[in-house]
Structure formats: C-alpha cells, structure tokens
Amino acid sequence: MALPNPTLAAIRYGYGLRPGEEPPRDVEALLAQIGQGASERPRFPREGLSGRLDTATRVISLLAAEAKARRAGNPNEDVRKATQGEARRIYRQDAMARLAQAIHSPLGFYERLASFWVDHFSTSVMKSLPMRMIVPLYEAQAIRPRIGGSFTGLLSAAILHPAMLIYLDQDKSVGPDSAVARRTGRGLNENLGRELLELHTLGAGSGYTQDDVRAAALILTGLSVDNRAMQVVYEPRFAEAGPVSLLGRTYQDDEGDGQDHVLMLEDLAANPKTAQHICGKLVRHFIADNAPEELVGAMVAAWTKSHGNLTEVYRAMLGHPRAWSDPGRKIKRPFEFMVSGFRALDLPERNFANLLRDMDDGDEDESPVQKAMDMAGMAARQDTRKKAGRANALTLGALQRMGQPVWQPPSPAGFPDEESVWLTPSQLSERISWARTVARIFGQKMEPSAFLEAALADAAHPETGRVIAQAPSKVHGITMVLASPEFNRR
Amino acid sequence: MSFDNGFLLSRRGFLAGACCAAAAPIVTPVSFAAMPGDNRLVTIILRGAMDGLDLVQPYGDPAFAALRPKLGLRPDTGLIDLDGFFGLNPAAAALMPLWQAGELSFVHAVSTPYRDQRSHFDGQDMLETGGNGKGERTGWLNRTLAVIPRSGSRKAIDINTSMELILSGPNQADSWSSQSNFALAEDEIAFLDRLYAGDPAFAKAMEEAKKTDMSADSLYADGRRGAGITDMARLAGGMLREDYRIASFSINGWDTHVGQQGQFRKAVGALSTAIVTLKDELGEDAWKKTVVLAMTEFGRTARENGTNGTDHGTGGLAVLAGGAVPGGKVLGKWPGLSEDKLLDRRDLMPTGDVREVAAAMLYKQFGVEPGDLTAKVFPGLGFDKGSLFLRG
Numbered sequence: 001m002a003l004p005n006p007t008l009a010a011i012r013y014g015y016g017l018r019p020g021e022e023p024p025r026d027v028e029a030l031l032a033q034i035g036q037g038a039s040e041r042p043r044f045p046r047e048g049l050s051g052r053l054d055t056a057t058r059v060i061s062l063l064a065a066e067a068k069a070r071r072a073g074n075p076n077e078d079v080r081k082a083t084q085g086e087a088r089r090i091y092r093q094d095a096m097a098r099l100a101q102a103i104h105s106p107l108g109f110y111e112r113l114a115s116f117w118v119d120h121f122s123t124s125v126m127k128s129l130p131m132r133m134i135v136p137l138y139e140a141q142a143i144r145p146r147i148g149g150s151f152t153g154l155l156s157a158a159i160l161h162p163a164m165l166i167y168l169d170q171d172k173s174v175g176p177d178s179a180v181a182r183r184t185g186r187g188l189n190e191n192l193g194r195e196l197l198e199l200h201t202l203g204a205g206s207g208y209t210q211d212d213v214r215a216a217a218l219i220l221t222g223l224s225v226d227n228r229a230m231q232v233v234y235e236p237r238f239a240e241a242g243p244v245s246l247l248g249r250t251y252q253d254d255e256g257d258g259q260d261h262v263l264m265l266e267d268l269a270a271n272p273k274t275a276q277h278i279c280g281k282l283v284r285h286f287i288a289d290n291a292p293e294e295l296v297g298a299m300v301a302a303w304t305k306s307h308g309n310l311t312e313v314y315r316a317m318l319g320h321p322r323a324w325s326d327p328g329r330k331i332k333r334p335f336e337f338m339v340s341g342f343r344a345l346d347l348p349e350r351n352f353a354n355l356l357r358d359m360d361d362g363d364e365d366e367s368p369v370q371k372a373m374d375m376a377g378m379a380a381r382q383d384t385r386k387k388a389g390r391a392n393a394l395t396l397g398a399l400q401r402m403g404q405p406v407w408q409p410p411s412p413a414g415f416p417d418e419e420s421v422w423l424t425p426s427q428l429s430e431r432i433s434w435a436r437t438v439a440r441i442f443g444q445k446m447e448p449s450a451f452l453e454a455a456l457a458d459a460a461h462p463e464t465g466r467v468i469a470q471a472p473s474k475v476h477g478i479t480m481v482l483a484s485p486e487f488n489r490r
Numbered sequence: 491m492s493f494d495n496g497f498l499l500s501r502r503g504f505l506a507g508a509c510c511a512a513a514a515p516i517v518t519p520v521s522f523a524a525m526p527g528d529n530r531l532v533t534i535i536l537r538g539a540m541d542g543l544d545l546v547q548p549y550g551d552p553a554f555a556a557l558r559p560k561l562g563l564r565p566d567t568g569l570i571d572l573d574g575f576f577g578l579n580p581a582a583a584a585l586m587p588l589w590q591a592g593e594l595s596f597v598h599a600v601s602t603p604y605r606d607q608r609s610h611f612d613g614q615d616m617l618e619t620g621g622n623g624k625g626e627r628t629g630w631l632n633r634t635l636a637v638i639p640r641s642g643s644r645k646a647i648d649i650n651t652s653m654e655l656i657l658s659g660p661n662q663a664d665s666w667s668s669q670s671n672f673a674l675a676e677d678e679i680a681f682l683d684r685l686y687a688g689d690p691a692f693a694k695a696m697e698e699a700k701k702t703d704m705s706a707d708s709l710y711a712d713g714r715r716g717a718g719i720t721d722m723a724r725l726a727g728g729m730l731r732e733d734y735r736i737a738s739f740s741i742n743g744w745d746t747h748v749g750q751q752g753q754f755r756k757a758v759g760a761l762s763t764a765i766v767t768l769k770d771e772l773g774e775d776a777w778k779k780t781v782v783l784a785m786t787e788f789g790r791t792a793r794e795n796g797t798n799g800t801d802h803g804t805g806g807l808a809v810l811a812g813g814a815v816p817g818g819k820v821l822g823k824w825p826g827l828s829e830d831k832l833l834d835r836r837d838l839m840p841t842g843d844v845r846e847v848a849a850a851m852l853y854k855q856f857g858v859e860p861g862d863l864t865a866k867v868f869p870g871l872g873f874d875k876g877s878l879f880l881r882g
Binding site: 419423424425426427428429432436440444445447448461463464467468469470471472473474476477479480483484485488 | 538539654655658685686695743
C-alpha cells in the first residue's frame with residue numbers, strides 16, 4: 001500500500017526527516033526496514049557481543065577480587081576507582097552510540113520499534129555497576145534481532161537474559177521449599193513474576209490475582225545468573241518443586257528439566273489479553289494517547305491469525321486508515337526530540353563522534369600526570385573540560401535534564417508516554433534551551449525557512465512558517481523551528 | 491542548559507595571574523611589549539533592528555512628535571538633551587557620564603547597502619559579511635585580521651558558543667562563551683508566544699514557564715536581572731585587557747513590534763550595562779585605547795505602528811563608545827523626517843554607510859590601509875582618510 005503521507009511516515013513512525021534521506025513510500029518499505037535492521041550489528045556495545053561479554057566478566061571478576069580483599073582488610077581503592085571509571089566510560093560510549101544509531105540510521109521505523117521494545121522490557125543501568133555494561137548488550141542481543149518475529153521469541157529472549165534476571169531480582173529468588181531455602185533461609189522474590197504478568201504480557205487490571213503472581217514467581221524459580229560467566233543458568237537447588245497452578249493450567253515440571261518456565265512464557269504470550277495489551281500499547285505509543293478501538297481490534301485480529309507474528313501486527317497497524325489520520329496527537333519524548341533535532345540539522349557522523357571524543361578527553365583530564373603540568377597545561381585542561389561539558393550538555397546531559405536518560409527508566413514500566421508528562425512548563429523551557437544551544441553551535445550558517453522545510457516539510461503550519469521567517473535573528477529562527485509545536489509533536 | 495560558568499571566571503583569573511607572573515606560554519610576550527599594538531576594538535551586533543529614533547530622539551525635528559505620539563519624548567518629559575536637537579532615551583542614562591567625558595558618540599541615519607526586503611536574516615548577513623550583496627560567506631572582522639599591519643593587534647575573540655558570522659572565516663579567531671548566551675531577550679519570548687499561539691497546550695505551558703522560577707531561569711538565564719550581559723562584557727573586557735585586541739558579541743531584544751517601551755528599555759539597559767562594564771573591566775589605560783562600535787541590521791519605521799511599536803525600516807543608528815572615539819557628538823547627515831524626506835514615505839532615509847563608520851575605526855585603531863579597507867574588508871565601499879567619522 002502506498003503511503004498517503006510520506007512526511008507523516010517519517011515523523012510518526014521514524015525519527016523524523018533528514019536532508020537527503022528519502023521518506024518511506026509504502027508500507028512494505030517500512031516493514032522491510034525490520035528485517036534489514038534486525039540483521040545489522042548496532043553501534044553498541046562498542047566491542048561487539050562476545051567482546052562485551054569478555055569486558056563485563058573481566059570487570060566483574062576485578063570487582064569481586066577487590067571486594068574479597070576489602071573483606072580481608074586490604075581494600076584497593078585504586079582498583080575500585082579505576083573499575084568504576086571504566087564502567088562509567090563504557091556506559092557513556094554506548095549511550096552516545098545509541099544516540100548515534102538512532103540519528104544516523106536510515107531505518108527509522110526499525111529504530112523506533114527497538115526503542116519501543118527496550119522500553120517495554122525495561123532494564124536499567126542504574127541497578128548495579130556491571131549493569132552499565134550488560135544493558136547495552138541486552139538490547140543488542142535479546143531485543144533488536146527479534147522485533148519482527150514472534151512475540152513468544154521476543155518475550156523469551158528478553159526475560160531469559162541476565163540483564164532482566166538481575167534487574168528484577170530473579171537471581172535472588174529461590175523456591176520457599178527448595179534445598180537452598182531450607183539451608184540458608186532465603187526465599188521467594190516475586191518481582192519478575194509480577195512484572196511479567198503486569199507489564200510484559202497480560203497487562204495491569206486484566207484479571208489475574210496475587211495468587212497468579214506468586215505462581216509465576218514459583219515457576220520462575222531455578223532461573224538465576226552465573227555472575228562469573230554472565231550467563232543465565234538453571235539451578236535445580238533453587239527451584240520449587242511442582243505442581244504450580246497458573247491461570248487454569250498446572251505446571252508440573254514432570255521431566256525435571258527446569259523447562260516449565262518456557263511453557264509458561266509460551267502460554268502467556270499466546271493469551272488473548274497479551275495481544276490486547278501489546279496492540280493497545282503500540283497504538284498509544286505511535287499514534288495517540290487514546291487508542292482508536294477499531295485500529296487496536298484490527299491488530300489483535302492479525303496477532304491471533306498469525307499466532308503473534310509481530311511483523312503481521314505492524315502491517316495491520318500501518319495498513320489501517322487510522323494510522324494516517326490526525327497527525328500531531330503525540331508529544332515526542334526527549335530522546336525522540338533530540339534525535340529528530342540532530343537529524344533535521346543533518347549533523348555529520350564525524351561531528352557527532354567528536355562530541356564523544358570531547359567527553360572522553362574530559363576524563364583523561366583527571367589523571368594525576370596532567371594535574372602536575374604547568375600553567376599552559378592548566379589552560380589546556382580547562383579548555384578540555386569546557387568542551388567535555390559542552391558535549392555532555394548537548395547530548396546525554398540534556399536527556400538527563402529533560403527526563404529521559406539513556407537506559408535509565410524510572411521504573412520497570414519504562415518511561416511514561418503521555419502528553420501530560422512531556423508537555424509541561426519545565427520540559428518546554430528545557431527544550432527551548434537545548435534548541436537554542438544547538439542552533440547557536442550548529443545552526444549559525446542555516447537559513448531558518450530552509451531549515452523549517454528540511455525539518456518538517458509539509459507538516460509545518462503556514463503560520464509557523466511566517467513566524468520563523470520574521471524571527472529577529474537566524475539563531476532564534478532555527479531555535480523556533482526546533483521548539484515549534486509541530487516539531488515537538490508526531 | 492548548564493555550562494560551566496565558573497570555569498570562565500577561573501580562565502579570567504588565570505589570565506590575570508599569568509600577566510603578573512609573566513611566565514605562561516599561552517600569553518605571548520609581544521602582546522605586552524609593544525605599544526603600537528595596544529589599541530582595541532569591540533563590535534556589538536544589536537540583533538533584531540534597533541530603533542535609532544527611540545534611542546537618540548530628534549526632538550528638534552518638527553515632524554518627530556507627530557510620527558511618535560506615544561514613543562516620542564521631549565526634554566520636559568524625560569528625554570536627556572544632548573545638543574539641543576537630539577536627546578537620549580532615559581533608559582540609557584547610565585551612558586551620560588561617557589557623553590560628558592567625550593567618550594560617546596552616535597551616528598544617525600546610517601545603514602548597510604541592504605534595501606527593500608527588510609528581512610532580519612539577510613540584513614544581519616550583510617552587516618556581518620560587510621559586502622554589497624549575498625554570496626560572501628566570511629565576516630568582515632575576520633578578513634580584517636589579515637590586513638592589520640602589526641601582528642600584535644590581531645588576536646580576536648567572539649564571546650559566543652560558536653563563531654558568529656562577523657568573525658567567521660579563514661583567519662584565526664577564538665570564541666569563548668558565558669552563560670548569558672542562553673538568555674532569551676524580550677522580543678524572542680514574544681516570538682515564542684506567537685509560535686505557540688495556535689496550539690493551546692503549548693501556549694499554556696509557555697505561559698506557565700515564564701512565571702515559574704525554575705523554568706524562567708533556563709529561559710532567561712541571568713538576562714532578566716541584567717547579570718548575563720555583565721558576564722559577557724566582563725569576559726570580553728578581561729580578554730581585551732590581556733592579549734586579545736578585538737572582541738565581538740551580540741545583544742538581542744530589539745525587534746519591538748508590540749509594546750516597544752518596556753522591551754526597548756530592557757534592551758537599552760543591556761547595551762548600557764555592556765558598555766559601562768567594558769569600561770570598568772578594561773581599566774583607565776586600556777579604555778583610552780578602545781573603540782566600542784554597536785550596530786544593527788537596519789532601523790525601524792519612522793511612524794509608530796498600531797500596537798505601540800515600530801516595524802522594520804531602513805536608516806538606523808550606530809553607537810561609538812570608548813576613550814579613543816571622537817566623542818560627544820551626534821554624527822551623520824540628518825535627512826529630516828518630513829514625509830517627502832522619508833524613504834518610501836516610511837523609513838528614515840539612510841545618508842551614510844555604517845560600513846564606513848566601521849572602516850574609519852579600523853583605520854584609526856589598527857592602521858588598516860584604505861586600499862585594503864575598500865578592496866578586502868568592505869568591497870565596494872568608498873573610504874578615504876578624510877572620512878567624516880575620523881574628524882568627529
């Protein structure tokens with residue numbers, strides 16, 4: 001199906017227009033992005049999947065050795081600080097790489113879906129130091145390759161990843177009657193069981209009970225994380241012996257192979273309430289806070305018919321007339337706002353990479369060798385620090401101030417998605433400030449009216465065009481394009 | 491946006507310290523040694539089209555009162571008389587000591603060659619590139635750096651987060667920012683209000699943002715309290731006191747279509763603060779060798795409009811301040827305000843080229859040869875050593 005509005009396709013289903021990038025022309029072109037995106041290696045983790053696993057396990061064993069020495073009365077502050085510094089640097093590089101991925105990728109729909117699912121299956125780098133390294137790995141390994149396949153496959157990969165088990169405390173949960181519980185007094189942790197039902201599958205208020213939450217948690221027992229190898233393991237010593245009843249089915253683990261949780265995930269994925277929950281959430285994210293019922297219904301039908309094939313669900317969404325009506329019903333979240341801003345400015349990859357380099361240089365600045373240098377060194381260091389601060393204020397620092405720092409959702413429910421959260425006085429002044437800063441730094445040579453055309457094309461209201469053209473300076477004109485209602489809506 | 495402002499102060503402190511220690515490699519010895527390279531120039535771009543007829547009011551012109559029934563003042567209603575014909579807007583009272591000391595002049599009825607379209611963007615481009623038309627992409631102040639005879643005079647700085655057009659180009663110039671770059675001027679806020687007028691949810695958020703302290707802080711930065719412009723001028727003054735000889739920055743807030751009085755008072759206050767702060771920061775000796783040139787892309791309509799403001803015009807006003815200016819005069823050839831003397835029956839007729847004012851100051855401060863000025867810095871400009879702006 002040819003798209004009635006390619007501009008809307010880029011703004012509503014991608015990260016906005018970028019000069020020189022052809023907006024998607026039909027539904028198949030949008031859907032084709034998914035296969036292509038899923039097969040490409042993202043820019044993070046920086047050292048690749050197995051490389052990151054090596055890094056993470058090395059850092060974890062360093063931390064463990066230091067902790068052991070500390071307990072023995074021989075703390076090694078240098079090792080601890082160096083390790084913390086490395087984890088912080090790795091996170092920053094990956095977070096910048098995530099921004100770069102979204103900015104530079106021509107596969108806007110795929111990138112937006114990746115963000116949607118990472119948010120749906122939230123994990124956070126703030127959980128612990130190793131998580132700074134593991135969450136980026138999680139997105140690249142568990143989420144991104146599977147967003148066009150079956151929901152069952154995506155759900156299983158997300159839940160059965162060390163990042164999720166650590167984030168929702170599954171690595172601390174043991175069956176109340178398990179061998180380990182009897183010996184150590186440890187017990188059940190319901191965190192993952194609850195979020196699995198409430199957030200990941202059936203949805204809040206869909207009729208399950210506290211008994212179901214407990215049942216899910218019991219079925220999940222035995223799953224844990226081998227911290228040394230950073231692998232998911234099944235520990236029979238942690239597992240609660242069956243049978244456990246959940247939503248009318250009894251999970252027995254007859255074979256004793258610890259695979260009852262796999263059956264549970266399949267059943268939850270196939271539950272009609274899950275289809276309703278996920279389809280509604282997709283529509284609320286992409287189209288409007290009040291999801292049109294007939295659109296959700298069409299997607300649920302496609303879900304049922306295809307047994308949860310996500311590409312078919314997206315196809316049903318994009319093929320529906322309501323997917324192309326009423327533009328501007330959603331407020332971009334800060335990450336989308338920033339990414340679309342950099343895209344509209346057509347910031348070259350090299351310039352964006354320089355921002356990260358400036359931030360990295362700011363780190364080296366703290367080394368004792370540099371501190372001991374002469375006054376010329378001092379001036380150079382101040383310059384370095386200034387550049388690092390500026391780069392941060394343009395990117396990760398601004399996301400923090402606007403309330404959407406990379407891989408740091410406020411809760412397992414992910415970042416909020418409603419207009420009432422993102423259209424507030426302080427949010428607006430933060431966005432104006434950011435717009436003004438990038439306009440001054442990257443927009444000095446641009447013509448505001450041409451920039452408006454590049455950023456919004458036919459999505460700009462004529463009156464906005466008039467106001468922009470009359471702006472008292474080019475910088476303020478560029479600022480107003482980025483701060484305009486049309487640019488902040490999608 | 492929170493940039494590290496403390497750093498800038500420490501950078502200034504560092505330069506001051508380095509001066510006394512005379513040991514820091516970053517401060518070139520030549521900049522302290524030679525007297526010939528001791529003159530300074532500060533350019534201030536007044537973005538948004540400053541209403542020269544409001545700042546320096548021709549109350550002696552018989553047509554003035556009728557053109558400006560609300561905005562026009564007389565000495566008996568608060569205008570500060572300058573010479574019996576022109577008077578200074580009381581919002582600039584802080585500049586009067588400079589006028590009395592012969593350190594302040596104004597040049598009336600000047601403009602760039604830009605005509606007819608009255609677009610801020612094109613007007614500012616022409617003011618900054620110093621050319622006759624479009625196509626030139628380097629700033630005249632940058633091109634000047636290559637033709638200053640004495641190398642010691644060449645260090646230039648843009649007080650901004652990035653190089654503005656006037657100093658952009660192939661020649662080395664530095665830029666430093668202060669927090670004040672993020673302050674929004676009154677006219678910029680007014681434009682944002684217009685931008686959001688058609689979207690009630692955004693309009694409401696903007697209204698509240700202006701009222702809420704924390705949001706307003708990031709909207710106005712320190713600009714509202716006047717501290718922002720002080721920071722910027724102190725930074726410029728500190729740099730010029732040490733090894734820099736040319737500095738440039740902008741003051742926004744001059745696009746006064748609606749409710750001009752309040753907006754104009756704030757913008758004039760910022761300009762006055764900038765000039766007085768530069769004088770204080772430079773100190774007596776350096777101030778004597780300094781010229782501050784404030785200029786705008788074009789003037790505003792001679793007549794008030796229907797919303798207590800003025801619209802885009804042509805002939806404008808330049809401000810000259812500093813110990814090195816021919817002071818205490820309103821310079822320029824006054825065209826008169828009767829309807830037949832107005833350009834298109836609406837704008838003050840330009841009788842001089844603002845680029846000639848700038849050229850005169852470059853000649854006076856740095857000895858740039860007239861041939862270089864008319865060929866390289868301001869192509870197409872007529873200028874010689876007999877310029878009116880050198881005689882004062």
